[in-house]
Amino acid sequence: MHTLIQGYQVMISSNFCLYHKTHCAHFNVTGMFFQSLHKLFKDQYEDLWAAHDEYGENMRKLDAFVPCGFGDCTKHSVVDDCMPVTGATDMVRRLLMDHDRMIALLNRVFKLAEAEGKQDHMDFIAGRISAHGKQRWMLKASLESVAQMQPQVDAVIKL
Ligand SMILES: [Fe+2]
Numbered sequence: 001m002h003t004l005i006q007g008y009q010v011m012i013s014s015n016f017c018l019y020h021k022t023h024c025a026h027f028n029v030t031g032m033f034f035q036s037l038h039k040l041f042k043d044q045y046e047d048l049w050a051a052h053d054e055y056g057e058n059m060r061k062l063d064a065f066v067p068c069g070f071g072d073c074t075k076h077s078v079v080d081d082c083m084p085v086t087g088a089t090d091m092v093r094r095l096l097m098d099h100d101r102m103i104a105l106l107n108r109v110f111k112l113a114e115a116e117g118k119q120d121h122m123d124f125i126a127g128r129i130s131a132h133g134k135q136r137w138m139l140k141a142s143l144e145s146v147a148q149m150q151p152q153v154d155a156v157i158k159l
Contacts, residue, residue: 004116005064007109011128012055012066013076014105018098019048021083025095031088033145040142044095044135051128058124078105092143099136103129 001007026041056066067073074081079098083091106129113121 001108001112004109004112004118004121005059005062007112008055008059008062008064009067010076010078010105011109011125012052012059013073014079014102015048015051015055016073017077017079017081018095018102019045019052020081021079021098022048022095024083025091028083028085029088029091033088033142037088037092037142040138044138047131047135051131054124058121061120078102089143092139096136096139096143099132099139102132103136106132 001010022041022045026038026045029037029041031037059066067076078101083094106125110122110125110129113125
């Protein structure tokens with residue numbers, strides 16, 4: 001990844017995989033925190049889906065075409081496309097790690113935009129770093145409550 005266009009290829013692929021994983025978590029989450037996590041995942045996948053359009057349009061502004069095969073996405077993504085149907089804690093933990101991967105990636109691509117003097121792309125990428133930081137915070141805060149309650153939930157289930 002040496003150019004801003006290459007960076008966009010990785011960012012749009014990774015964002016798409018994270019969108020898909022978050023939407024799957026919205027469908028498949030279970031447990032006593034179902035309602036709040038179902039809603040949180042919805043808010044997050046809607047943001048990621050809206051960002052997908054912005055990534056694509058920004059690539060076109062650079063005269064690059066958007067990779068459209070699912071295979072291209074999984075090949076370039078720093079986020080894997082697997083969201084197993086496990087417990088709520090595991091789902092939140094996986095998404096939390098994915099947002100960390102996205103933030104690290106975006107910081108790298110920001111430097112490429114800076115090196116190429118593309119202020120508008122620097123602004124966009126900075127906005128996405130902020131968005132992932134907010135999503136990360138909400139997942140981390142949710143993880144604490146889910147993890148704290150899990151032993152009590154398990155005990156009730158065993159009764
Ligand atoms: Fe839904």
